[in-house]
Amino acid sequence: MRTRDRIVAAARALFNEQGFGAVTTAALAAQCGISEGNLWYHFKTKRDLMEAVADQFAETIDARLLLRPDPDGDGIADYARLIGALMEEFRLFRFLYRDQAAYGEHAPVIGQRAPEWIEATFAQIEAHLARLVDEGQLAWPRAGLRDLSINATIILRYGLEHYRELGEPTGTGTGAVRRTMERHLTLFQHALEPAAARRLRTALAEIAEIPIAA
Amino acid sequence: MRTRDRIVAAARALFNEQGFGAVTTAALAAQCGISEGNLWYHFKTKRDLMEAVADQFAETIDARLLLRPDPDGDGIADYARLIGALMEEFRLFRFLYRDQAAYGEHAPVIGQRAPEWIEATFAQIEAHLARLVDEGQLAWPRAGLRDLSINATIILRYGLEHYRELGEPTGTGTGAVRRTMERHLTLFQHALEPAAARRLRTALAEIAEIPIAA
DNA sequence: AAAAGTTTAGGGTGCGCACCCTAGACGGGC
DNA sequence: GCCCGTCTAGGGTGCGCACCCTAAACTTTT
Structure with missing residues (x-):
């Protein structure tokens, strides 16, 4: 390297x-x-370094935002893939997700693009959830999917901080990532078809074990 | 003063x-x-000043944690009161809620007591929600109330940051507080008895208009 | 082998900031 | 009027930190 x-x-x-x-x-x-x-x-300058990290951040988000549910694929697997990618991003760039607005001053790319990223993330999750609804795996009113997507994003995003403040370790291997993903499932698991819920839980548990590129 | x-x-x-x-x-x-x-x-020292603010923070939390649903009262009003107190606290001490763990180093009271506060907050919200269930205003499985309480806390707590990052103003009078409270309602409003949902929405809207002690 | 790129070591600067110090002024209570 | 608490003005210090500089050594590329 x-x-x-x-x-x-x-x-x-x-x-x-x-x-x-x-x-x-x-x-x-x-x-x-x-x-x-x-x-x-x-x-x-130190700021140049910050911008290099921010550029990576932007690239990571842009790549993740390309994820789409596959029309011929499996909605559960696609959703798990997305959530896995999100959690990886939240972990790789945790300081930026902790207080992203404050970093907008240091790295213009963040300040300029944060709103669009956030909105696109909601839309992305919504599209994946809509796929689950289409497949009959999730019983949720279409009009409520945006709210669910937003809430899911907030829960996933701040989950590690939540456990950190409870005094629990949050690093790789501690189970905090798995717990965070499971927490977000509590938002809608009651509306998931039981077998789908099991499959999703299993898929997310497997994702949680993958260490991030330190 | x-x-x-x-x-x-x-x-x-x-x-x-x-x-x-x-x-x-x-x-x-x-x-x-x-x-x-x-x-x-x-x-x-500057740190002494930080500790003075942290002491206020602790006092505010301790006082808020005394709130209980009144056995002879109105569950909806009590719940709104609690949510109002929480939102006030999140706003008064926003910087501490933004990254509370990091401030534990500067003010020992925070580092030592944050976990207990957080758990107590969950229990408090849960008690209020349980009251709504008891009154027949909320249809929610008792076993799921803790998860709902945790999710509600996270949504309420990070709501202002969420709007901030969308580039929206979040100060008093901007509607961000009201929107944050409404966002948390999306977690369970489908399970609220319709008249109760309306009353709660109205009560929260009124609370949102109250300016905080600057 | 020479040129170019990368890295080291060791010295340094300038600035921002928390905080110090001191004499004196001012206000309130007795 | 005296005492005490509070506040000012204006000067200052020490430290931490980002960043600079330079010659030389080392590594990679041509």
């Missing part, structure tokens, strides 16, 4: 743990096992 | 807007219309 990429990855991880402001360039250089001078060779 | 109290109130408001770290003591003094020296007369 190129040094520059290693720096961006380490920065993202440290920002997730401590927040952007609390991570010193000295600590970051040490984490990468490089000299601070080398950090400055690759990035002119 | 005593200067010390004015300082604490101004600090809380500025921390809500900018976060603790981004508020300089110089800016705070200016906001209070006092000299910086006077700020240091009242508080030895």
Whole structure:
């Protein structure tokens, strides 16, 4: 891996743990096992580094937003795939999801595009849920799918913070990701066809075991 | 109002807007219309000031946690009262609710008590919802009330951030508070007796108009 | 082998910020 | 009038941090 990429990855991880402001360039250089001078060779300012992370964030979101329910596929599997991708994103860029509006100042791409991303995410989830309704796996009024999508997004997104504040560990392997996904299921599991509910639960449990690209 | 109290109130408001770290003591003094020296007369360190705000936070939560559904009262009114108190708290101490775990380092009371507060909040909401079930106003399985309470807490709590990120104004008078409360209603309004749903909606709308102690 | 790119080590700067210090002014209570 | 508490003004310090600089060493590419 190129040094520059290693720096961006380490920065993202440290920002997730401590927040952007609390991570010193000295600590970051040490984490990468490089000299601070080398950090400055690759990035002119700390803000440039933030923008590199933000660009990755944008790319990740753009790629995820391409996910669509397959018309000839399996709605449950497609939905699980989407939720898995979302959770991965929330974890990879946790500091940005913790207080995204505040980072808009540091990285213009975020400030400009956050609203559109959020709306597109709701629409994406809604499309997947609508597929479940079409397949007879979910009994939910069409008019209520948007609200369900929004609520699901909020629950998934803030789930890890929720467990963190309860004093529970939230890192990989702790079960927090699985619990977060299960929590979001409580929004609509009563309206799922029982076998579909079981399949979805199983699919999400498998996804929860996949470690993220640290 | 005593200067010390004015300082604490101004600090809380500025921390809500900018976060603790981004508020300089110089800016705070200016906001209070006092000299910086006077700020240091009242508080030895910035952290002492943080702790004063945190103490208020703790008191507010402890007082709110005393709210109980009145056995001889009206479940809907009691529930609205609780939700109103919660929303007020989320707004008064918005910065602490934005990233509460991170503030545990600055103010020990938060770090030590956050888990217990959160659990108590769930139980409180659950008790109020159970009352609605008992009164026949809400059709919800008793076993599902805890999940509903948790989800409601998360939605209410992060609702303002949600609108903020959509680029919508969230201050007093913008309708964001009302929309947040309505959003949480989408979790269970389909299970509310129709007249009860209308009454609750009306009660929450009235609460949303009450400005918070700036 | 030479050129280009990357990295190190070690010194440094400038700035922002929390906080200190001091003498004196002012206001309220006795 | 005295005492005490509160506040001001204006000067300051020390520290943490992002970032700079430079020569040399090392690695990769041509």
